[in-house]
Amino acid sequence: MFRLEARTSTPAWFNLALPLLAIGTTLVLCSGLIALAGAGVIEAYGVMFSASLGDSYAITETLVRATPMIFTGLAVAVAFRAKFWNIGAEGQLLAGAVASCAVGAIPMPGPLAMLLMAVAGAAAGAAVALVPATLRVKFRVDDVVSSLLLNSVIFYALMALIEGPWKDSFSGYPISPPIEDSANFPVLLEGTRLHLGVVAAFLASPLIWFLIVRTTLGFRIRVIGENPEAARYGGIHVERVLISTALLSGALAGLAGVGEVGGVHFQVMSDISPGYGYSGIVVAMLARLNPLGVVPAAIFLAAVMTGAEAMSRATGVPAFLSDVIQGTALLAMLVALLFTAYRIRRVGTAK
Amino acid sequence: MSVVFEQIFQVGFLAAIIRIATPLAFATLGEMFSERAGVLNLGIEGIMLLSAMTGFTATSLSGSLWLGVLAAVLTGALMGGVHALFTVALGLSQHVCGIGVTLFSSGLAYFLYRLIFGQQSVPPSIKGFETLPIPVLSDIPVLGPAVFNQFSLVYMAILAVPLAAFVLYRTPWGLSVRMVGENPRAADSAGVSVIATRFQAVILGGALMGLAGAFLSMVQFNAFTFGLVSGRGWVAIALVVFGRWDPWRSAGAALLFAFVDALQLRMQASGLGHIPYEAFLMLPFIFTIVAMAVMSRNAVAPSALLKPFRREER
Numbered sequence: 324m325f326r327l328e329a330r331t332s333t334p335a336w337f338n339l340a341l342p343l344l345a346i347g348t349t350l351v352l353c354s355g356l357i358a359l360a361g362a363g364v365i366e367a368y369g370v371m372f373s374a375s376l377g378d379s380y381a382i383t384e385t386l387v388r389a390t391p392m393i394f395t396g397l398a399v400a401v402a403f404r405a406k407f408w409n410i411g412a413e414g415q416l417l418a419g420a421v422a423s424c425a426v427g428a429i430p431m432p433g434p435l436a437m438l439l440m441a442v443a444g445a446a447a448g449a450a451v452a453l454v455p456a457t458l459r460v461k462f463r464v465d466d467v468v469s470s471l472l473l474n475s476v477i478f479y480a481l482m483a484l485i486e487g488p489w490k491d492s493f494s495g496y497p498i499s500p501p502i503e504d505s506a507n508f509p510v511l512l513e514g515t516r517l518h519l520g521v522v523a524a525f526l527a528s529p530l531i532w533f534l535i536v537r538t539t540l541g542f543r544i545r546v547i548g549e550n551p552e553a554a555r556y557g558g559i560h561v562e563r564v565l566i567s568t569a570l571l572s573g574a575l576a577g578l579a580g581v582g583e584v585g586g587v588h589f590q591v592m593s594d595i596s597p598g599y600g601y602s603g604i605v606v607a608m609l610a611r612l613n614p615l616g617v618v619p620a621a622i623f624l625a626a627v628m629t630g631a632e633a634m635s636r637a638t639g640v641p642a643f644l645s646d647v648i649q650g651t652a653l654l655a656m657l658v659a660l661l662f663t664a665y666r667i668r669r670v671g672t673a674k
Numbered sequence: 675m676s677v678v679f680e681q682i683f684q685v686g687f688l689a690a691i692i693r694i695a696t697p698l699a700f701a702t703l704g705e706m707f708s709e710r711a712g713v714l715n716l717g718i719e720g721i722m723l724l725s726a727m728t729g730f731t732a733t734s735l736s737g738s739l740w741l742g743v744l745a746a747v748l749t750g751a752l753m754g755g756v757h758a759l760f761t762v763a764l765g766l767s768q769h770v771c772g773i774g775v776t777l778f779s780s781g782l783a784y785f786l787y788r789l790i791f792g793q794q795s796v797p798p799s800i801k802g803f804e805t806l807p808i809p810v811l812s813d814i815p816v817l818g819p820a821v822f823n824q825f826s827l828v829y830m831a832i833l834a835v836p837l838a839a840f841v842l843y844r845t846p847w848g849l850s851v852r853m854v855g856e857n858p859r860a861a862d863s864a865g866v867s868v869i870a871t872r873f874q875a876v877i878l879g880g881a882l883m884g885l886a887g888a889f890l891s892m893v894q895f896n897a898f899t900f901g902l903v904s905g906r907g908w909v910a911i912a913l914v915v916f917g918r919w920d921p922w923r924s925a926g927a928a929l930l931f932a933f934v935d936a937l938q939l940r941m942q943a944s945g946l947g948h949i950p951y952e953a954f955l956m957l958p959f960i961f962t963i964v965a966m967a968v969m970s971r972n973a974v975a976p977s978a979l980l981k982p983f984r985r986e987e988r
Contacts, residue, residue: 479959486950650777653770
């Protein structure tokens with residue numbers, strides 16, 4: 324006989340074992356789709372791996388791809404810690420991209436431009452996140468729905484800009500004018516696209532970890548997420564902490580947009596984000612909302628995305644496999660998390 | 675402005691409202707059943723997309739429209755079952771599971787569509803449903819051609835509203851649904867299986883979301899496109915709140931949203947040219963957010979919404 328037993332504590336190796344278990348399960352489940360497409364499973368995953376992590380150039384490309392998802396992953400992790408259900412990282416990213424692009428187009432010394440782009444992008448993202456947080460605090464509007472709906476509003480606002488005042492008058496394409504060359508983030512390795520924003524993302528992860536684990540604000544964020552009544556009883560102004568969380572979360576998502584404009588695209592177009600905001604949710608969950616775990620989780624998703632394109636070219640399996648993998652990984656991780664709450668115990672067949 | 679007003683009370687405009695409201699009504703009723711049983715289903719956006727794809731594909735391969743509708747309904751029910759498995763049986767976070775179901779279903783829809791139809795320069799289309807005028811009723815001036823010269827799926831949506839109200843308020847099963855959504859422990863004591871009832875409600879909800887998807891790919895567009903659902907699922911979740919978890923009010927909310935949407939389409943067309951069309955596209959979403967801000971203070975959600983039920987835990 325087996326029995327489910329509540330678990331009081333979880334060993335540290337779970338932090339590594341659970342995501343690996345979830346990812347392993349996901350790859351096994353999704354191999355069915357590869358077989359359905361008539362390709363060899365080993366071959367397809369092999370191409371995926373070698374194209375994303377197989378050589379040093381591929382690794383730099385994967386890191387560039389991981390950068391926006393590190394930021395959105397951190398944004399979601401911070402928000403979910405406080406049980407502020409920010410599903411709006413996508414819109415906040417777009418707002419950050421637009422703001423940093425507007426600033427980057429103003430001629431000024433390079434370092435100053437990059438700094439101001441980051442400030443403007445973070446501010447724009449924070450401003451967008453403020454909307455669902457305020458609506459929740461003041462009007463009791465469900466933050467999930469308002470942040471989701473806001474994504475559409477921001478997207479149409481971006482489209483109005485690039486099809487209107489920002490439209491490329493020379494080519495007629497709906498793309499914004501490029502930022503100044505001096506505002507382009509410096510490339511760190513000759514011959515690659517590894518830009519300054521990648522380093523910023525890697526630094527942001529321990530920084531946010533420190534903030535969550537070691538500071539008063541971080542403590543408050545965790546407490547209002549785990550037990551709002553106790554937090555209120557303990558004298559914490561729950562609404563104010565929620566607003567601070569939203570500002571922090573939105574700013575991080577906005578920085579994802581800054582990195583894409585300053586380091587990758589140098590302008591804004593309609594498909595500047597292939598859903599990095601939603602991927603941030605998958606990243607944050609795989610990381611168990613731990614800011615330090617966000618980096619490897621984002622690298623995994625980035626490898627899947629970069630690898631899927633190469634796999635599609637080599638084997639004909641649609642590259643949309645990477646979207647299926649993301650969704651499956653999220654669900655698999657949720658199930659794996661059950662092991663943190665319960666353990667399976669073998670018990671004698673007692674009468 | 676008078677141009678705008680003249681266009682409001684035209685047959686075409688009324689018919690447009692009904693058509694826009696139809697998938698929203700199905701989706702809103704589906705979400706409402708799920709939430710009345712205590713389960714938020716954020717998978718709605720992806721479930722609609724996947725159902726639209728399977729419905730389109732079944733019709734495209736078999737040539738039968740109703741087989742397509744059936745495929746869409748079964749797909750929706752199946753994905754509802756998946757969501758229930760995670761949230762009801764395993765008691766996992768409804769928010770995150772819903773997002774997971776949406777990501778998974780959307781990815782699967784795109785993957786399978788590309789696998790079956792390949793990458794074509796002209797996207798494949800089907801010969802969708804034709805209008806089915808109802809004798810006598812369709813001769814009523816204005817209302818007749820707008821409401822009674824519609825597609826069979828539109829009539830189904832119109833009938834679904836009183837039917838949903840009847841099931842929810844006048845049948846034993848409806849009572850069980852409301853009980854497990856309000857006070858699952860009391861329902862359990864009264865001998866109602868909380869787990870089974872929630873499963874049934876979420877699956878029924880998924881089937882209705884499937885109908886919404888079928889309408890999009892088989893009536894509205896006659897094709898499967900990548901932006902097919904474009905936020906309609908999220909809107910439906912807001913409409914449930916706006917409709918205070920009641921079938922009649924939810925359907926009313928869908929009609930109101932459809933009115934705003936039809937209005938913005940008219941305004942786009944009627945040459946208010948200096949305003950970018952995206953401003954109009956935003957309008958229904960902003961309207962929904964504002965409507966929620968106005969309504970949410972008094973809205974009372976089912977008490978057990980978002981709360982998993984485990985019998986052994988007190």
